Amino acid sequence: MAKLPKKAELTQYSLGTAPAPWRETKAELRPGMYCYGAKGKNLETVGMPNARDWSPAEEDWKLPEDWREIILAGMAERLEKYRSFRLFMDICVRCGACADKCHFYLGTGDPKNMPVLRAELLRSVYRRYFTKAGRLGKLAGARDLTLDVLKEWWYYFFQCTECRRCSVFCPYGIDQAEITIIGRELLNLVGLNTDWIAGPVANCYMKGNHVGLEPQTILSNIEFMLDDLETITGKRIEPTFNRKGAEILFITPSGDLFAEPGIYTCMGYFMLFEQLGLDYTISTYASEGGNFGFFTSNEMAKRLNAKMYAEAKRLGVKWILGGECGHMWRLVNQYMDTWNGPADFLETPVSPVTGTRFENARSAKMVHIAEFTADLMYHDKLKLDPARNDHLIVTFHDSCNTARGMGLLDEPRYVLKKVCNNFHEMAEDTIREKTLCCGSGSGLNAGENMELRLRAGFPRANAVREVKEKHGVNVLANICALDRASFPPIMDYWVPGTKVMGLHELVGNALVLDGEIERTLDLRTEELPRRDETAGEGGEAQ
Amino acid sequence: MTFFATVIMPYLAFVSFLAGMSYRVWRWASSPVPFRIPTTCGQQESLPFIRADKLENPPDRLHAFLRMLLEVLLFRSLFRGAQAEKRGETLVFGSAKWLWFFALMFHWSMLFILLRHLRFVLQPVPGWLLGLEAADGFLQIGLPVLYITDIFFLTGLTFLFLRRVALPRLRYISLPSDYLAVLLLIAVGLSGLATRFIWRADITGVKEWALSLVTLRPEPLAAASPAFLTHLILVMCLIAYFPWSKLAHAGGVFLSPTRNLANNSRARRHVNPWNYPAPVHSYAEYENDFREKMRKAGLPLESAEKTEGGAESAAGGLK
Numbered sequence: 001m002a003k004l005p006k007k008a009e010l011t012q013y014s015l016g017t018a019p020a021p022w023r024e025t026k027a028e029l030r031p032g033m034y035c036y037g038a039k040g041k042n043l044e045t046v047g048m049p050n051a052r053d054w055s056p057a058e059e060d061w062k063l064p065e066d067w068r069e070i071i072l073a074g075m076a077e078r079l080e081k082y083r084s085f086r087l088f089m090d091i092c093v094r095c096g097a098c099a100d101k102c103h104f105y106l107g108t109g110d111p112k113n114m115p116v117l118r119a120e121l122l123r124s125v126y127r128r129y130f131t132k133a134g135r136l137g138k139l140a141g142a143r144d145l146t147l148d149v150l151k152e153w154w155y156y157f158f159q160c161t162e163c164r165r166c167s168v169f170c171p172y173g174i175d176q177a178e179i180t181i182i183g184r185e186l187l188n189l190v191g192l193n194t195d196w197i198a199g200p201v202a203n204c205y206m207k208g209n210h211v212g213l214e215p216q217t218i219l220s221n222i223e224f225m226l227d228d229l230e231t232i233t234g235k236r237i238e239p240t241f242n243r244k245g246a247e248i249l250f251i252t253p254s255g256d257l258f259a260e261p262g263i264y265t266c267m268g269y270f271m272l273f274e275q276l277g278l279d280y281t282i283s284t285y286a287s288e289g290g291n292f293g294f295f296t297s298n299e300m301a302k303r304l305n306a307k308m309y310a311e312a313k314r315l316g317v318k319w320i321l322g323g324e325c326g327h328m329w330r331l332v333n334q335y336m337d338t339w340n341g342p343a344d345f346l347e348t349p350v351s352p353v354t355g356t357r358f359e360n361a362r363s364a365k366m367v368h369i370a371e372f373t374a375d376l377m378y379h380d381k382l383k384l385d386p387a388r389n390d391h392l393i394v395t396f397h398d399s400c401n402t403a404r405g406m407g408l409l410d411e412p413r414y415v416l417k418k419v420c421n422n423f424h425e426m427a428e429d430t431i432r433e434k435t436l437c438c439g440s441g442s443g444l445n446a447g448e449n450m451e452l453r454l455r456a457g458f459p460r461a462n463a464v465r466e467v468k469e470k471h472g473v474n475v476l477a478n479i480c481a482l483d484r485a486s487f488p489p490i491m492d493y494w495v496p497g498t499k500v501m502g503l504h505e506l507v508g509n510a511l512v513l514d515g516e517i518e519r520t521l522d523l524r525t526e527e528l529p530r531r532d533e534t535a536g537e538g539g540e541a542q
Numbered sequence: 543m544t545f546f547a548t549v550i551m552p553y554l555a556f557v558s559f560l561a562g563m564s565y566r567v568w569r570w571a572s573s574p575v576p577f578r579i580p581t582t583c584g585q586q587e588s589l590p591f592i593r594a595d596k597l598e599n600p601p602d603r604l605h606a607f608l609r610m611l612l613e614v615l616l617f618r619s620l621f622r623g624a625q626a627e628k629r630g631e632t633l634v635f636g637s638a639k640w641l642w643f644f645a646l647m648f649h650w651s652m653l654f655i656l657l658r659h660l661r662f663v664l665q666p667v668p669g670w671l672l673g674l675e676a677a678d679g680f681l682q683i684g685l686p687v688l689y690i691t692d693i694f695f696l697t698g699l700t701f702l703f704l705r706r707v708a709l710p711r712l713r714y715i716s717l718p719s720d721y722l723a724v725l726l727l728i729a730v731g732l733s734g735l736a737t738r739f740i741w742r743a744d745i746t747g748v749k750e751w752a753l754s755l756v757t758l759r760p761e762p763l764a765a766a767s768p769a770f771l772t773h774l775i776l777v778m779c780l781i782a783y784f785p786w787s788k789l790a791h792a793g794g795v796f797l798s799p800t801r802n803l804a805n806n807s808r809a810r811r812h813v814n815p816w817n818y819p820a821p822v823h824s825y826a827e828y829e830n831d832f833r834e835k836m837r838k839a840g841l842p843l844e845s846a847e848k849t850e851g852g853a854e855s856a857a858g859g860l861k
């Protein structure tokens with residue numbers, strides 16, 4: 001990773017425009033703002049076209065000779081397949097309501113990062129080849145598909161996290177995420193992926209998860225967490241793996257099995273399931289909740305997602321419980337059943353503890369853990385000691401996908417308020433459906449594009465800083481594995497002293513297990529503040 | 543010339559409008575909606591103790607329809623209008639409802655003006671229309687009546703135009719056709735006012751002519767004043783141009799998949815008409831790849847020996 005630029009440098013921009021018209025400026029690929037090109041072997045593993053090693057920094061991108069025809073044919077096909085695409089190409093009135101809603105624009109000031117212009121990058125080509133007016137050329141806002149245009153697409157479609165914030169404000173709901181998704185799919189037709197996406201896709205396809213954990217490594221990683229949990233709680237927890245006949249299959253993003261601070265969230269899950277005596281199992285084959293295929297192409301996303309239902313069927317479980325993740329949940333909520341359903345071999349999810357039937361998941365048969373836990377708490381099934389989180393002053397980041405592609409807003413807040421006493425919302429324009437992205441979503445959480453991530457994460461960080469100054473917030477809670485992976489460096493840079501925690505890490509801290517030892521450590525094996533020092537009343541809060 | 547302007551052109555314009563709008567809508571509608579992808583702007587319907595925001599996150603078609611009504615009638619999304627500003631090293635978000643306000647003003651006035659124009663083709667003029675005119679003209683400032691919607695129409699458009707030329711960001715994203723559309727509308731409005739305030743049109747004559755057109759017994763309007771002719775020609779241009787321009791958003795908004803669908807694909811399966819099986823890496827193949835390691839780790843196995851994974855691979859999880 002290159003040396004990080006100074007804060008003063010990164011904030012040297014204005015939310016303006018550029019001197020020259022955008023159609024006449026070539027994209028200049030600045031190091032630090034983009035990811036490495038996809039390696040040939042990773043594309044080959046999944047059979048994506050034009051597999052070869054290439055570098056965006058070089059002049060020659062090693063494209064097939066007929067790349068233009070391939071792209072145009074690809075556009076024609078997708079215009080027939082997606083109403084969203086055809087409509088969004090046609091009905092934008094350039095009202096500009098979306099212009100200052102994108103965190104990439106807000107963090108770079110680059111006008112091509114205004115959602116409307118990001119769309120125009122593709123739309124101008126659409127006009128040229130797919131509309132009559134396109135013959136008027138510039139006058140009609142049309143332009144030829146040249147190599148420079150293609151490179152510009154690549155640069156800017158990988159500066160969009162498919163977060164849908166623009167779509168919330170657009171009077172027609174034009175969703176730049178949808179356009180980016182299709183734009184990236186077109187780029188993939190000629191082998192223009194990034195390796196940060198292609199690598200995890202290949203891993204996930206062959207090994208079952210993005211980070212490429214083999215079955216035995218999954219087990220040993222989890223062993224480590226269970227050892228820590230034993231130290232913390234005095235209890236040995238023994239989850240099962242690939243077990244047939246379990247009632248519930250639990251799937252979480254592999255980031256939770258892999259690195260801090262995701263593992264702490266994962267420990268929270270284990271504690272919860274242990275306390276409930278849940279009949280569940282974890283699969284090493286379907287060991288990924290996330291789906292980098294979605295950042296590649298619709299087909300790739302479907303191929304990776306297929307493992308969830310396939311494994312649920314093979315193991316003969318009744319339903320699927322899903323961990324905390326953002327894009328995973330947009331897909332489970334809006335795509336999975338359509339891609340790989342109907343899941344008629346599963347049953348409508350019923351909480352074995354409370355008896356609640358999750359009618360909202362009666363077809364897809366998959367429940368979000370925040371829904372599951374909120375239901376438990378509503379029915380008073382958990383013994384909680386929120387005072388154990390009293391040293392934490394918490395704010396909550398809605399991840400884009402669960403906010404704008406699902407609407408899971410109050411379940412996590414419900415849980416959060418039960419497990420910690422100090423909770424403060426960020427500014428209204430930056431939460432819930434208007435939440436600001438972490439800036440690293442949709443496969444942009446690499447190291448080589450750190451400048452881009454810091455910039456795109458700045459608007460969110462700015463909102464965190466505000467509540468830090470006002471309320472002394474020191475924890476950014478979230479329900480997304482990508483947030484957990486991507487926020488720590490961004491917070492260290494912009495708002496040092498802010499810890500990033502998954503919701504179920506906080507649940508784990510507060511959860512009172514039957515027969516546990518006196519808890520002196522939190523899930524990070526750090527000393528809990530002594531009871532008499534914190535809240536005066538302390539005691540066993542319920 | 544008069545015959546062309548007052549008979550041929552109106553018919554041509556209407557044909558262009560009807561054919562154009564039908565074509566555009568058919569074109570949009572003929573591409574399927576493979577996935578149910580509403581942009582959710584509020585709490586989902588999940589658990590009984592968590593209040594769902596059914597208008598912002600519709601759990602069913604009825605609420606999706608209501609959401610669309612809010613969008614079309616009140617410009618709900620524009621109302622979210624906020625503005626981000628960079629002050630030194632911080633970003634400040636403020637509410638900015640100007641665009642919403644003037645856009646709504648313009649669109650609603652246009653609707654009222656359109657309705658008022660119905661008096662030229664309805665004989666006798668229905669009561670509701672008379673009522674509407676009376677309400678619209680309550681600011682009776684002498685004769686002829688000055689309608690508030692006329693003022694609102696032009697105010698709204700002027701705002702939209704000024705905004706486009708004055709704000710650097712807007713200017714930067716605008717296309718020539720964006721100016722054309724708003725200028726054409728302003729010209730239509732001004733020429734319309736001129737027919738009432740400056741060179742008064744002969745209302746009775748116009749009505750006879752208009753009725754002759756709609757009853758398909760066209761008579762040219764012999765005594766058309768230049769002001770009226772200008773207004774007429776501009777309107778005809780607008781109508782003819784409408785479907786082929788960005789103005790067609792009027793039809794497109796109803797089809798927008800991020801707004802007109804319910805967010806319930808976990809409860810009711812959405813079918814993609816072009817869904818097709820795609821290759822997956824099956825469990826059997828996975829077990830073949832890792833059998834020894836899995837055995838050592840104590841994981842249950844389907845088969846002790848290498849199996850032919852290929853056949854199963856196409857079936858795994860796919861229909």
Ligand code: SF4
Pocket residue numbers: 091092093094095096097098099115116169170171172173174
């Ligand atoms: S808000 Fe919608 S219509 Fe307005 S410029 Fe953005 S994409 Fe176009």
Ligand code: SF4
Pocket residue numbers: 101102103104114115118159160161162163164165166167175176177180
């Ligand atoms: S989807 Fe998000 S990242 Fe992409 S253009 Fe819209 S606001 Fe920006």
